[in-house]
Amino acid sequence: MDDVKKDAIFYRRTGGGVTLSGGEPLIQSAFAKELLEACKSIGLSTAIETCGYASWANFEMVKAHTDLFYYDLKLMGDELHKKCTGVSNKLVLENLKKLSTVGTPIIVRVPLIPGINDSLENFRAIGSYSASLGANVREIQILPYHALGIPKYEKIGRICEVKSLGLSEERSLEQHMKIIEGYGLKAVIGGR
Amino acid sequence: MMIHTSSQGALIERYYEEVKKAERVICAERFRLITEFYKENEGLPIIIKRAKALQYVLNRMQVRINPDELIAGDFTEELRGAPLFPEYSCDWLVTDIDSFDNRAQFRFKVPQEIKEEIGQLIPYWRGRTVADRVRMLIPEDVRKGYDFKVFDLARMGAGMGHHVANYKKVLKRGFNAIMADIEARRAALDLTNPEDYTIALFYDAAIIVCKAAIDFAKRYAVQAARMSMEELDLHRRKRLEELAQVCERVPASPAVTFRDALQSVWFTFLIHQLESNGGAQALGRIDQYLFPYYRNDIERGISTRDQVENMLMHFFLKIYTVCKLYSNEGAEWHGGEGVWGKCMTLGGVTRANQDATNELSYLCLGVATKLSLPQPDIAVALSDRTSDDFVVKVIKALKTNSGTIKLFNNDVVVSALLSLGASIEDARDWASLGCADPAIQGCMNTEADGGPFNLAKCLELALYDGVDPSTGVRLMPSLGGAEEITSMDEFKQKYKRVLEFFVREYVIASNIVDFVHMQLAPTPFLSTITDDCIEIGLDFTEGGARYNIGCTPVATGLATVADSIAAVEKVVFDQGLLTMKELKAILREDFEGREDLRLTLLNNAPKYGNDDDAVDDLANWVFTTFNNLLREYRAPRGRRCPYVGAWYPMTSHIPCGKIVGATPDGRRAHQPLSDNVSPVWGRNVRGPTALLKSTGKLDHARGYGSILNMTLNPSLFGSEDSVARLLGFIRAWLDLDIWHIQFNVITAETLRDAQRYPEKYPNLLVRVAGFSAYFTDLSKELQDNIIQRTEYLI
Numbered sequence: 001m002d003d004v005k006k007d008a009i010f011y012r013r014t015g016g017g018v019t020l021s022g023g024e025p026l027i028q029s030a031f032a033k034e035l036l037e038a039c040k041s042i043g044l045s046t047a048i049e050t051c052g053y054a055s056w057a058n059f060e061m062v063k064a065h066t067d068l069f070y071y072d073l074k075l076m077g078d079e080l081h082k083k084c085t086g087v088s089n090k091l092v093l094e095n096l097k098k099l100s101t102v103g104t105p106i107i108v109r110v111p112l113i114p115g116i117n118d119s120l121e122n123f124r125a126i127g128s129y130s131a132s133l134g135a136n137v138r139e140i141q142i143l144p145y146h147a148l149g150i151p152k153y154e155k156i157g158r159i160c161e162v163k164s165l166g167l168s169e170e171r172s173l174e175q176h177m178k179i180i181e182g183y184g185l186k187a188v189i190g191g192r
Numbered sequence: 193m194m195i196h197t198s199s200q201g202a203l204i205e206r207y208y209e210e211v212k213k214a215e216r217v218i219c220a221e222r223f224r225l226i227t228e229f230y231k232e233n234e235g236l237p238i239i240i241k242r243a244k245a246l247q248y249v250l251n252r253m254q255v256r257i258n259p260d261e262l263i264a265g266d267f268t269e270e271l272r273g274a275p276l277f278p279e280y281s282c283d284w285l286v287t288d289i290d291s292f293d294n295r296a297q298f299r300f301k302v303p304q305e306i307k308e309e310i311g312q313l314i315p316y317w318r319g320r321t322v323a324d325r326v327r328m329l330i331p332e333d334v335r336k337g338y339d340f341k342v343f344d345l346a347r348m349g350a351g352m353g354h355h356v357a358n359y360k361k362v363l364k365r366g367f368n369a370i371m372a373d374i375e376a377r378r379a380a381l382d383l384t385n386p387e388d389y390t391i392a393l394f395y396d397a398a399i400i401v402c403k404a405a406i407d408f409a410k411r412y413a414v415q416a417a418r419m420s421m422e423e424l425d426l427h428r429r430k431r432l433e434e435l436a437q438v439c440e441r442v443p444a445s446p447a448v449t450f451r452d453a454l455q456s457v458w459f460t461f462l463i464h465q466l467e468s469n470g471g472a473q474a475l476g477r478i479d480q481y482l483f484p485y486y487r488n489d490i491e492r493g494i495s496t497r498d499q500v501e502n503m504l505m506h507f508f509l510k511i512y513t514v515c516k517l518y519s520n521e522g523a524e525w526h527g528g529e530g531v532w533g534k535c536m537t538l539g540g541v542t543r544a545n546q547d548a549t550n551e552l553s554y555l556c557l558g559v560a561t562k563l564s565l566p567q568p569d570i571a572v573a574l575s576d577r578t579s580d581d582f583v584v585k586v587i588k589a590l591k592t593n594s595g596t597i598k599l600f601n602n603d604v605v606v607s608a609l610l611s612l613g614a615s616i617e618d619a620r621d622w623a624s625l626g627c628a629d630p631a632i633q634g635c636m637n638t639e640a641d642g643g644p645f646n647l648a649k650c651l652e653l654a655l656y657d658g659v660d661p662s663t664g665v666r667l668m669p670s671l672g673g674a675e676e677i678t679s680m681d682e683f684k685q686k687y688k689r690v691l692e693f694f695v696r697e698y699v700i701a702s703n704i705v706d707f708v709h710m711q712l713a714p715t716p717f718l719s720t721i722t723d724d725c726i727e728i729g730l731d732f733t734e735g736g737a738r739y740n741i742g743c744t745p746v747a748t749g750l751a752t753v754a755d756s757i758a759a760v761e762k763v764v765f766d767q768g769l770l771t772m773k774e775l776k777a778i779l780r781e782d783f784e785g786r787e788d789l790r791l792t793l794l795n796n797a798p799k800y801g802n803d804d805d806a807v808d809d810l811a812n813w814v815f816t817t818f819n820n821l822l823r824e825y826r827a828p829r830g831r832r833c834p835y836v837g838a839w840y841p842m843t844s845h846i847p848c849g850k851i852v853g854a855t856p857d858g859r860r861a862h863q864p865l866s867d868n869v870s871p872v873w874g875r876n877v878r879g880p881t882a883l884l885k886s887t888g889k890l891d892h893a894r895g896y897g898s899i900l901n902m903t904l905n906p907s908l909f910g911s912e913d914s915v916a917r918l919l920g921f922i923r924a925w926l927d928l929d930i931w932h933i934q935f936n937v938i939t940a941e942t943l944r945d946a947q948r949y950p951e952k953y954p955n956l957l958v959r960v961a962g963f964s965a966y967f968t969d970l971s972k973e974l975q976d977n978i979i980q981r982t983e984y985l986i
Contacts (some may be wrong), residue, residue: 006803007881009927014920 001038008042017045017067026054029061036065049109052092053085059095069106070141071096075117076125084116093129100133111143112176123176127183139186142176204505207260208563211271211509217301218292218517219273220309222466225249226279227313230320239731243397243716246467247404253466255415257435259428262506263455264412264435265462267514274300274517277469279713281323281349282314284519291520298523300515323349325708330701336667337697340660341851342650344643347743348705349519351713352732353470354641356623357721358634360481362460363453366445371402374726391729397716398726405463405717406444413439449494453485454507460721467717469516471641475536475568476623476633479553486552497555504559511568524847535626539582540573540602543617547577554585561589566596571624574926575602580919587918590935591909598624598934601926605630607893613832614739628840628868628897628932629744635723637737637829638744640896642702644844645745645837647753647814648852648865650690654683655776658690661853668693675773680765683772684757688817695745695818699825699835702743706828709733735830742827742835744896747818748848750839751800751866754811755857755875759797761810763856767796779854782861794858801871803882808889815839815869819894839869839898839931868899880921888928895931903936903956943967943979 004018011017018039025032025048036046047068073096074089075081081089099106108130112118130137173189180187229248233241254269268275276285289307292300318324326348330338337343347353361370378395381388413436420432434451441448442456457475465473489495495503511534538553560570572586590597602620609619614632622630629640652661658668668690677683710733718732719725725736763769769792770778783790798807815837822835841848849864857872859865866872869887876883880902887900909915925933938956946953950968967975 006885009885010881010921010924013923013927014917016917016920 001035004035004039004044005042008044011044015045017047019047019049019070021049021070022051024051024054026050026058026062029054029058033061033065036062040065052095053087054091054095056095056098059099063099063102063104066104069099069104071099071106071108073108073110073126073130074113076122076129080116084113097133100136103136106133106137107139107141108137109141109143112145112173114145118172118176120175120179123179127180127185130180131183131185137185139188140180141188141190142173142180143190144173203260204502204509207258207506207509210258210260211513214271214513215301216272216274216299216515217270217303218306218310219268219270219275220306220313221253221269222249222275223278223310223313225252226277227316230279231316237393238712239393239397239714239716240400242467242714243400243404246463246717247400247407249466250404250408250463251411255411257412257415257419257432259419259423259432261510262431262435262451262503263458263510264416264439265409265455265459265510267462267465272513272515274515275466275469276310276517277351278313278317279321280351280469281321282317283321283323284349284521285310286314288520292517295520295523298518300517322705322708322712325712326701326705329704329708334697334701336665337694338701340649340663340665340667341644341646341848342653342667342694343645343698343701343745345701345705346522346641346643347470347639347702348708351468351470352473352637352639352709352715352718353468354472354474354625354629354638355470355631355636355718355722355737356474356476356625356633357460357464357718358723359457359460359476359721360634361723362443362721363447363456363481363485366443366447366456367402367406368444369446370720370726371399371406374398374402374720377726377729394716394719394729394731395726397714398720401463401467401717402720405459408463409439409443409459413437447485448488450482450485450489450500451495451503453482454503457482458507458510464715464718464721465514468713468715470639471516472535472625472627472629474623474625474631475511475534477538477540477548477621478536479538479550479556480540480548481633483550483552486555501555501559504555505563508559508563508565508568512563512565514567521847524843534567535569535571535624537571537573537600537623539578540622541575541577541620543620545577545620547575547579549578549582553582557585557589560596561592564592568596569624569626570597571600571626572597573600573602573605573622573624574922576926578602583919583922584915587909587915587922590937598932599922599925600624600628600630600932601892601930603926604892604929604931608836608896609739611893612739612741612834612836612896618739627838627842628899629838630897632739634721635738637722637732637735637740638896639706639741639827639829640744640838642698642705642743642745644748644841644848645694645698645818646749646848646852646865647691647747647818648749648756648848648855650694651687651753651756651855652852654687654690655779661780662851674776675771677772680761683760683765684813687753687757691818692821695821695825698745699742699822699827702745702835703828705743706733710828733829735828735833737830740827740829740833741896742822742825742829742833744836744838745822746838746841746844747815748841748845749852749865750811750814750869751872751875752855752857752859753814754800754807755797755866755872756855756859757810757814758799758807759793759856759858761806762797763793769796775856779856782854783858790858790860793856797857799857799871799875800866801876801883801886802878803885805889808886811886812890815890816894819891819896823894836894836896838896841868842899843867868901870899870901881924884921884925884928884930887930890930892929892931898931900930900933901936902933903938909937940979943975947972947975947979 020032039046045067048066049070051072078089177187225248226245229245256266257264292302338345374395381392383389416432416436420429423429423432438452438455442452443459447453447456486500514534538556539549542548605622606619618632621633623633625631631638655674657670657673659666671686671689714731714733719736722732722737724738725732730736764772778786778789798804800807800811819837822837825835827833845865845867850862853861892898946956946967953968956967
C-alpha cells in the first residue's frame with residue numbers, strides 16, 4: 001500500500017485509481033481483495049483486468065471492492081476457443097453473465113488476433129452476447145494486435161512464431177467497430 | 193505555412209518568409225559608433241558619458257523600414273543582425289571570430305569587411321572593458337575557482353540582463369511626461385547639498401536618454417513619411433503614412449491604440465537592448481499591460497480581433513529578429529535560440545490574487561502556435577485560480593509548439609519572491625525572464641545567471657581534499673583526505689565545507705563584478721524605465737530598483753551529486769562493500785578493470801527520480817544547503833540584496849561534465865552531469881508520476897528558478913480523454929509545488945535520431961496502442977511504424 005499511496009496526489013487530480021492486471025489477478029483473489037479493500041478505504045477507485053477464467057467464488061471475493069471490470073472476451077466459438085486457449089469458454093461466458101447482474105460497470109475487451117478471432121462472425125456473436133447482458137456492460141474495446149513482444153523474444157534468444165501475422169490494419173477495424181455499434185454498444189479502438 | 197488572417201494575410205506571409213529567410217549576421221555599426229564616441233569624450237563623468245553614448249548611437253544608426261512591416265525599428269542595419277558591445281568585453285571577439293560561421297551552434301555570418309573593421313576597433317578597448325577591470329581586481333585565490341571552472345562569472349562580459357522594464361509606465365505616460373517629471377525633480381534639488389550633486393548628474397543623464405528615445409522614434413517617422421511619398425502602391429502608401437503617424441506619437445506620448453502600444457513597447461525594448469546587452473531582457477506580461485489598448489480598440493471599433501492578431505504576428509516576428517552573439521564558450525552553455533530570453537509571460541494572477549487570464553492571453557497563445565518560432569519564448573503562469581479552459585488551450589498549443597512554451601507554478605514563484613523581501617502585491621506581478629528565473633515587472637534587478645556553479649566538481653574536491661585530480665593543483669585549503677571519513681554524516685559535512693568555500697569565493701568575485709558595472713557601465717535608460725531609480729535618484733546598476741538580488745550562480749549536476757552521495761552511503765557505509773580509500777582509487781582510474789564495481793555503484797544504490805526518499809532527501813539536502821549558504825550573503829546593490837541559487841544550467845551540464853572525473857554514482861569520467869533538477873539520464877525508471885514526486889521533494893521556493901524537462905509523445909495529446917489526463921497531471925504538478933515544467937513533445941525527427949543512436953535515448957517512452965513502451969526496445973519495423981504515425985500526428 002505504501003507504493004500505491006505514493007501516487008495519491010495524481011489519483012486525486014485525475015480521478016484515476018488502481019487497476020490490478022495480469023497475469024490473472026483472480027488467481028490470487030484473497031490478496032487482491034485485501035489490496036482493493038485497502039485502496040477503497042482511502043477513497044481510491046479500483047479496477048480489475050481479468051480473462052474471466054476463474055471460479056465464481058473468486059469473483060465473489062473481489063466484486064464488492066471493485067469499481068470497474070475489464071473483461072476479456074476472445075472467441076465466442078467454443079471449439080476454436082478450446083483449440084487456441086486450451087480451455088472451454090463456458091466458464092468465461094457464465095461468469096460474465098453473472099457479473100453483469102452485480103451492478104458494477106464492465107468494459108469488454110477483445111484482443112484482436114488476425115486470422116484467429118477477427119472474423120466478422122465472431123464479432124457479431126460478441127456484440128449480440130454483450131448486448132443481451134444489460135446496461136452494466138458499458139463498452140467494447142477492440143485491442144489491435146501488436147508486435148511489441150518480438151524484441152523481447154529476440155533478447156532472450158527465442159523465436160516469436162507469430163511474426164508473420166503482421167500488424168492490424170486500421171481499415172478493417174472500422175468494420176469491426178460498426179458491427180459492435182450495430183448492437184447499440186459503444187465501440188472503442190485500443191485501451192485508454 | 194498557413195497563417196492567413198483576413199485581408200492582411202498576404203502581407204504577413206511575405207514578411208514571415210523574409211524574416212525566416214534572413215541569416216544571422218554580425219554588424220559593426222554599434223561597435224563603430226560607440227568607439228568613436230568614447231574616444232572623443234573620455235573626460236565625461238561616467239553616467240553622462242553612458243547617456244550621451246546611447247544618444248550618439250541612436251542618432252546615427254541607419255534607419256531602415258521594411259515596406260511590409262507594421263512595426264518599425266531594427267536592432268541593426270541587417271534584418272537579423274547582432275550588434276556588438278565592446279565596453280563589456282571584446283577579447284573573445286579576437287579569439288573566436290573565425291569560428292562564428294562554422295561552430296556547432298549559434299552560427300553567425302561575418303562578412304570580411306566587418307571582420308577587418310572589428311580588428312581595427314578592438315585595440316582601443318584593451319584594458320577599458322568591464323571584463324578587463326574585473327580580471328584586474330579579482331584576488332588571486334578567488335581566481336583559481338574561476339580559472340578551474342568550479343564557478344563562472346558570466347556577467348563580467350555582458351551588460352544588465354534578467355529584468356523586465358516598466359512597459360506599463362511608458363505606455364501610460366510616454367517619455368515626454370517621464371522626462372518632465374525628471375526635470376521637475378532636477379529643479380527641486382539643492383546643489384549646496386553634497387548628496388544632491390550626484391543625483392543631479394544622474395537626472396541629467398536620464399533626461400538625455402528620454403530625449404534620445406523620442407528622437408529615435410521621430411527618425412522613423414520621418415523615414416516612413418519620406419517613403420510614403422515615393423510609394424506608388426496605394427495600400428503601401430497608406431500603411432507607411434500610418435506608420436509615420438504612430439512613430440510621431442509614441443513612445444513620446446501615451447499610447448492610444450493597440451498598434452501605438454505595440455510600437456511603443458517595441459521601441460522601448462529595442463533602445464534598452466542597445467544600451468546594454470545582458471541576456472533575458474524579457475517582455476513581461478504582455479497580456480496584462482497591452483489589454484487596456486486591446487479593449488479600447490475592440491470597443492471603439494478601431495481594430496477587429498483579426499487585425500489585433502495580425503499586429504501581434506508582426507510583433508512576434510520582430511522579436512524573433514533579435515539576436516545576441518555569444519562567445520564560443522557561451523554558445524556551448526546555451527542550447528537553442530530561446531535562450532536569448534525574449535520571453536513573454538501569459539496568465540498568472542492580478543495584484544489582488546485573481547485569475548488574470550484574459551482574451552489577449554488566448555490570442556497570444558494562438559499566435560505563438562500559428563507562427564511556431566523559436567522565439568519569443570512563451571511562459572505560462574499557472575495557479576489553482578487558472579481556469580481548466582485555459583490550461584486545456586495550453587495543452588493543445590503544446591502539441592504543436594512544445595519547444596517554446598513552458599509552465600510556471602505561480603504560487604511557488606510568489607513564495608520565493610516573498611522570501612527575498614517583496615511585498616505580496618508586487619510579488620504577484622512577476623514575469624518569467626526566459627530561463628526559469630522571474631523578475632517583478634518594472635521594479636526589479638535580479639542580475640541573475642552568473643554562469644554555472646559545478647556541484648559535481650565540488651564533490652570531486654571533497655574526495656580529493658581540495659586538489660584538482662587531473663592537474664594536481666590545490667584549489668582550496670586542506671580539509672583532510674576522504675580516506676579518513678568514517679561516517680555518512682562526516683562525508684556530507686565535508687561536502688558542505690567545500691560548497692561553503694566556493695560559495696564564499698563566488699560571492700567575493702560576483703560583488704566585484706557588480707562594483708565594476710557601477711563604475712564603468714551604468715544604465716541611465718534602463719533606470720528611467722525601472723521603479724524606483726528616478727524616485728530615489730540612483731542608477732539601476734547601483735541598486736536603484738525597488739528590489740535587488742545578488743547575481744545567481746547556476747547550480748549544475750544536482751542529481752549526479754545526490755546519486756553519488758547515496759551510492760557512498762549504501763555501498764561504503766551500509767553494505768561495507770568498499771572502503772573510501774578503495775572507492776577513490778577506482779574513481780581515479782575511471783573504473784578501469786573494475787566494471788563490476790561500477791555496476792554495483794550503479795545498481796545497488798537508489799537513484800533520484802524514482803520517488804525514493806533515501807536519495808530524494810539527499811537531493812533536497814544539496815538543493816537547500818546551496819541556497820541557504822548563498823542566502824547568508826548580500827550583494828552591493830541597495831540595502832537589501834540577498835544572494836540565492838539558481839537551478840537552470842540549460843546545456844552547461846555537458847561542458848561541466850567534461851572537467852569532472854568519474855563519480856561514485858557510476859558515471860564515467862568526463863560524461864555529462866545531470867541537467868537542471870532532472871534525474872540523471874536513464875536512471876528514472878518508475879514513470880512520470882515518480883519523477884514528479886521526486887522533483888516535488890525539493891524546496892523550490894528556497895531557490896530562484898529550477899527547470900524540469902519531461903518528454904512526451906504527441907499521441908498523448910490526441911484524444912479529449914488524454915487531454916483531460918494531462919490536465920490532471922498538470923494540476924498534480926501544481927499541488928507538488930514544483931517551480932517549472934516543460935514538455936518535450938517528441939517529433940519524428942527525434943525518433944529517427946533515436947533509431948540511429950539508441951544509447952542517447954534510453955528513456956524515450958512512446959505511446960503505442962493503449963500503452964507505452966521504450967522506443968529503443970522496439971524492433972526496427974515497429975520503430976518505423978511509430979515514426980510514420982508520429983509524423984501523421986504532428
